[in-house]
Amino acid sequence: MIKNKIDVSKAFIENILNANDVDNNIKNNDEIFKIIYETLVFDEYLVNVKFEECSFTVNPNLKYQGVIVNNSFLVYFSQILSSDFKTKSRNTFLAQNFYNAFKIAKNKNIQVCVSLNPVSLRLLNKFNLKFTKATPSINNSIAIMKEIGIRFSNSLNSNNTIENLETFIAIKNNLKLKNSKNDSMFIVKTDENNVDIFGTIDGAKWGETFLTCLLLSEKRKAWNIDKINFILYKNNNNRKLSNDKLNILKSFNINIENTYILNSFYKDALKQQNPKPIDEISLKRNQTLFKRKIQQAFNFIKECFACDYSIFDNLIASHIHRFTDIEDEFKKGYISLEEATKNVTDGVNGFLLCPNHDKEFEKGYIYFDIDTLSFKVKKNHKNLLNQSLKLTQFLSSRITKNKIEMLNEQEMDKFRYYVSKHVKRISE
Template sequence: MEKNFSKITIQVPKEFIAKNDILKSIVELINYDFKQLANIKFEDVIWEQINERFQGFFIKELSYFVYITQKLDSKTLKTRSRNTFIKQNALPFIRNYEKHFKNFHNVKLFMSLNPVSFSLIKNKNDKFTIAESIYIDLKILISLYGFVITKSIINFANINEKYEEKWSNLNLETFIALKREKSNVKKRNKPIIFELSQNREEITVYAKLEGANVADSYFNCKFIQELNSKEQKNFKLFLFIIKPKVQDVHILKDFQDIGFNIINYYSDENDFDKATYQLNLRPKSNRNQGLFRANIIKKYNKYVDIYECFACEYRLNLVAAHIHRVADINKLKTHSKFITSAENGFQFCPNHDKEFENGMIYFDLDDFQFKVNSIKIDNPNDYNLLNKRIKNKLSKFKKELYSNNFKFMIEFHLRRIGLID
């Protein structure tokens, strides 16, 4: 039988302690979410301050550490963003849990609706709907930390009763495929990009570690590490920070502690030797695809869907391709910086990679788009077939993407395939 309490102590972060409206909303929330506290009144609560910033509170008598979601929009009572509703404030909460509460006897983690939003939506007897990506966030946090989702979220967010089963069959491969699929909603400027290479036995995450994306990247990476360990894959894990260069050692340590090799090295003129030595990366290679691809992502992510070939819409087995070949660069030692430079790279599907390599297609600097090489392809039917497959994706971004180094690399390719002297 559950014990009912007449007095309780609730610890809250310092930014809550002087705000009676928030404290009263917390009491209303716990009355609803925890039946053994249903009769607790505001005057029955002893409030204590925690001198750290996080979104949540700790109920001493029950050892309940409660995380609260982002506020709903006060006018529409809908989620402000599918990317931030669950995750935005979760990382500071987890850090506080691991620092102060993890070793407490029988501490349980709960997730509740933001108390201010709860008061509003309860009074209006309204409901809101959460996006599919929020279900995935719930799955990740439940799996990683054992969160219990309370009634305030389940009842007012129209969550299916089987939400815990929704993604129960996720494995490493299906999770990464799912994250890539869900990111299709945002075609350009993706904040986090996932790649799994079965051949190299590597998982690479490319991320912008800024704002809410720090928490998003961390929890996704931690879930990947958990699946990697659970399935005994032992894949090598890499995190390329594509923006900005992170100075906060605590953020870097968070990712290192979960087994990721961090490449906090995002200039498109990367010194490959320095990066590999400093960060203890994979064995030295002139074709370091991870670093090269990170630079391509950094340059092009804002303008194209980075999960697609630059010359068409194919999405599988994409290759980071050199414009000026590495074999030719090696003959000119002064050009070594272009081995991993984005100014010397495109991303292709396997077909367009070979067609570009063999000079069947080329990049026209004037029109700033890929074209079929009529010198190589003189059969009209073949020419039309190849031309039909090419999509014009880059021409409207000529001003942003054009550079002297890019022109320099393209001219090497045009010269090699015989289109210029």
């Protein structure tokens, strides 16, 4: 007698049959149905049910890795483990394809459950082993999913919890610092209880972005968040942006800003060229965008680039090549309005400086030495700074060689150009 109807994702079936890197010895659908059953029983999603009492149907419309049981709950399976039982990728293990499962469950108004991949679970049980999660980011994904109501059980779980917004931000930003070359997201909370999420919607990163934005949206009231901004800071390989994904984030009442905001910024400025003479056209400073792009360029340093000052909201986005000089170059016809606008908001044309060092940098008392990649005091001002302001002892570059070397070749060329402009100005 059939008691349980189980719809199986066709994509999941195909992935299992094509998993050549794991010795799973699974040759057909019936064997896959068997390991799915074993997993559901192990995780207690099925209780006191025999395999013969289950009816399995391959469903081509389920665009995720998993099954739906009796149309009452959905089970999402993790990525299959490698032959040595390690996760192949922190991004693809759980987060990457989760959205499709979440969307189907939401449309059907059913619970989402999560299990370890059935192939991996069978092999672990065969060798009497337990799966040990390899990365903090996977534990973080589990913690986020649990916070938004996703059920975990025996095969895949974590004791990690998220106590508050500050804890969550600290965890996410530590992961970013540990994986600085991985384009992970970075989160900033302002004094106004606004939250800025710097992330991307490309490929494997979409899962992390979706989970983070969903969590912050659902915790908005509990965590006293007034406004959430999502800043798309990289669009890898110049892929066309997915409006569907951006609309999903907008549905969470999240404000979207991205690198392409600059394009509309250029267009607005260029519209001024036809009706007005050049000397009547004014550049826009757009300091908020400029400050964010400095953060993006230099891997989200949150303290003064020249000292230990760390009150982020008080840091000033200081132009290396001054706004007034860029504007002057445009007025004289040396550069186009589009180029001038780009230079004004170019992240590598700026430092985040405390109020003191902002003044010193503007006046030319200190400068950035491109050869040593460090801040230095200008020789003819050393006595002034040593005897009067005593700032020399506090001058220490927080913008390290390592941070600068993360710039690509084009960004580094622009950075050198801007620094040379500053050095030339203060030397005249």
